[in-house]
Amino acid sequence: MNVQVRQLTKSFGVNPVLAGIDLDFVGGHVYGIVGQNGAGKTTLFNCLAGLEAHGGTVTTEGGRLKDRLGFLQTEPFMLSRMTGREYLRLCCKARGVPDGDLDARNVFDLPLDRYAQQYSTGMKKKLALQAILLQPNDVFILDEPYNGVDIHSALLITEIIHRLRASGKVILISSHIFSTLKDTCDVIHVLDSGKMAKTVEKADFNRLEQAMTDFAVGNKLDALPLG
Numbered sequence: 560m561n562v563q564v565r566q567l568t569k570s571f572g573v574n575p576v577l578a579g580i581d582l583d584f585v586g587g588h589v590y591g592i593v594g595q596n597g598a599g600k601t602t603l604f605n606c607l608a609g610l611e612a613h614g615g616t617v618t619t620e621g622g623r624l625k626d627r628l629g630f631l632q633t634e635p636f637m638l639s640r641m642t643g644r645e646y647l648r649l650c651c652k653a654r655g656v657p658d659g660d661l662d663a664r665n666v667f668d669l670p671l672d673r674y675a676q677q678y679s680t681g682m683k684k685k686l687a688l689q690a691i692l693l694q695p696n697d698v699f700i701l702d703e704p705y706n707g708v709d710i711h712s713a714l715l716i717t718e719i720i721h722r723l724r725a726s727g728k729v730i731l732i733s734s735h736i737f738s739t740l741k742d743t744c745d746v747i748h749v750l751d752s753g754k755m756a757k758t759v760e761k762a763d764f765n766r767l768e769q770a771m772t773d774f775a776v777g778n779k780l781d782a783l784p785l786g
């Protein structure tokens with residue numbers, strides 16, 4: 560499934576956040592979305608997922624995006640008094656697929672019979688990721704998928720992303736850690752002041768990292784006695 564975004568705009572009150580975003584996402588590719596805190600990454604994802612009203616269009620061939628979209632939010636919401644197992648069952652039921660043997664599919668070794676709301680930050684993230692992997696999704700939006708997860712889980716998530724890519728899915732990732740983007744992405748889009756400021760192909764990731772380091776560090780540290 561390919562996704563076409565044209566002139567996507569979003570404002571909160573009088574504050575414009577996204578100012579005419581054009582993007583094309585093609586199956587079998589991983590796209591990184593980067594930008595400073597507040598640049599609009601999560602807002603963009605929410606618009607693509609149909610959770611926020613917006614201007615412009617999001618089109619796909621072969622059906623509505625939201626019926627084929629797995630959206631891992633930065634801080635997944637868990638209902639009270641619902642176990643991890645019940646959450647996974649609910650997510651499968653919502654998309655009309657059997658949940659199968661959840662213990663065999665429990666790749667993150669989560670305590671499925673505990674209340675999910677009482678899970679740690681990283682455990683909630685892994686449960687929500689597990690849920691969208693059980694669904695028949697063609698497009699995955701992963702908003703900071705590595706935030707809060709332990710090293711083993713991060714390695715597993717990277718392998719999951721590689722496999723989704725190999726099976727032709729579209730994957731969008733936001734991350735503030737450049738090395739994870741380098742490991743997973745084919746293309747990185749840089750969001751700045753509501754616009755796509757740059758699109759960088761894999762061959763130029765090192766150059767982008769150096770430019771970002773120069774911009775971030777500059778001579779800011781000269782005044783500190785760091786030795």
Ligand SMILES: Nc1ncnc2c1ncn2[C@@H]1O[C@H](COP(=O)(O)OP(=O)(O)OP(=O)(O)O)[C@@H](O)[C@H]1O
Nearest residue numbers: 571572576594595596597598599600601602603633
């Ligand atoms: N519901 C809201 N009401 C008003 N302003 C909002 C709302 N949600 C987001 N914003 C504003 O929109 C801008 C973009 O926020 P967004 O969360 O999309 O940024 P982000 O790039 O995901 O940031 P971060 O890297 O910190 O997660 C910010 O200025 C934020 O304050």
